[in-house]
Amino acid sequence: MKVVKHYIAEAPLRTSALRTLGAYANVFALESFVDELAAAAGADPVDFRLRHTKDPRARGVIEAAAQRAAWRPSLRGDGTRGRGFAFARYKNLACYCATVADVEVDRKTGRVSVTRVVAAVDAGQIVSPDGVINQIEGGIIQSASWTLMESMRFDRTRVTTRSWADYPIVRFTEVPEVEVVLLNQPAERFLGVGEGSQGPTAAAIANGIANATGKRLRALPFTAERVKQAMA
Numbered sequence: 001m002k003v004v005k006h007y008i009a010e011a012p013l014r015t016s017a018l019r020t021l022g023a024y025a026n027v028f029a030l031e032s033f034v035d036e037l038a039a040a041a042g043a044d045p046v047d048f049r050l051r052h053t054k055d056p057r058a059r060g061v062i063e064a065a066a067q068r069a070a071w072r073p074s075l076r077g078d079g080t081r082g083r084g085f086a087f088a089r090y091k092n093l094a095c096y097c098a099t100v101a102d103v104e105v106d107r108k109t110g111r112v113s114v115t116r117v118v119a120a121v122d123a124g125q126i127v128s129p130d131g132v133i134n135q136i137e138g139g140i141i142q143s144a145s146w147t148l149m150e151s152m153r154f155d156r157t158r159v160t161t162r163s164w165a166d167y168p169i170v171r172f173t174e175v176p177e178v179e180v181v182l183l184n185q186p187a188e189r190f191l192g193v194g195e196g197s198q199g200p201t202a203a204a205i206a207n208g209i210a211n212a213t214g215k216r217l218r219a220l221p222f223t224a225e226r227v228k229q230a231m232a
Contacts, residue, residue, distance in 0.1 A: 020195035023090055024143065027199025028206060028220065031086040035207045036216065044073040045085045045207065055089075057122050060183055061098040062087050064120035068181050069100035075211075080105050082212025086203035094192040096122040096183075097136065101176075101204035105212050110228025113174065114144050114205055119197055120181040124188040132193050133180045139197035140178050145170035147202045151221050 038048035046066045053059055065071075066085070075083065082105070087098040102116040117140050123132050149168045153160045161167050202220070210216045215230045 019139075019142065020090075020198045023088070023195060023199045024146070024202060025199075025220070027086070027088040028147075028202040029218075031088065031200065031203030032206050032210075032216070032218070034086075035084070035203075035210065046071055047073060049085075049087055057096050057183075057185070058087065058089065061096045061120040061122050064181050064183055065098035065100050065118055068120065068179065069118040071100060077208075077212035077214075080107060080212060082208045082210070084204040084207030084209070084211055086200040086207060088196075088199050088203075090192065090196040090199070095124075095196040096191075097193075097196040097200050099140070099197065099200040099204040101201065101208045103205060103208035103212060105209060105227065106224075107213070107231055110224035110226070110231065112148055112205070112209060112222055112224070112227055114148070114176040114208075116177040116179070117144070117201060117204070118179045118181070119200070120183060121193060121196065122183040122185060122191070123193045123196075124185050124191040126182055126184045127190070129182055129184075132182060135193045136180045136197045137178045139195060140201045141170065141175055143198040143201035144174075144176060144205065146198070147205050147220060148222055151223075 034049065035045050038045045041048060046062060049062055050059055053062065082103055084101045084103065089096045098120050100118045101114055104113045104115055119136050119140060121132060121136055126132055149170065206217055209222065213231065217227065217230055219226065
């Protein structure tokens with residue numbers, strides 16, 4: 001294999017890395033649609049995933065997350081509070097991660113709060129439990145920030161987001177309570193966890209909003225303005 005890289009030192013835009021480039025958006029879309037399929041089938045979201053999943057390790061994290069979060073089948077939201085579920089195996093080759101997100105929606109302002117996220121993770125043989133928990137926790141908090149508020153804004157000629165003052169991120173007071181369940185597999189090979197929770201977290205939040213309000217949001221981020229418009 002021959003790989004040729006052309007480095008352009010002077011580019012019109014300054015670029016940098018972003019975590020889980022494809023998986024975040026893809027899992028959000030896929031797992032949102034799985035919930036829509038479950039609704040169309042009249043099935044509980046967790047039961048529906050288990051019914052269509054043969055991988056025992058996938059089933060393990062789905063069941064563990066649901067159990068730790070005290071998931072109640074087919075529980076509907078009350079208009080402002082809801083729960084969402086999501087699952088993914090990162091890039092189909094790294095860790096298995098299932099999440100449950102509790103959300104609250106202020107219907108007058110459109111503001112969404114994520115109050116709690118429970119995650120279950122199978123990363124194969126776990127050498128450093130604290131390291132795995134830290135990666136999953138960080139991914140959940142980062143994903144919550146992306147999902148609820150982070151975005152670059154443009155007008156017809158330029159980028160209008162020019163500083164951190166114009167680019168909102170989640171504050172300490174807005175960080176959800178996070179709980180991580182580890183499913184250690186000493187006989188299995190190590191699996192990467194660095195970007196395993198971002199996609200399922202976004203989808204779980206989306207599914208939680210749909211559970212709470214009956215409205216399905218398909219465009220990120222879920223800003224107050226966008227949520228309020230969906231409620232109208």
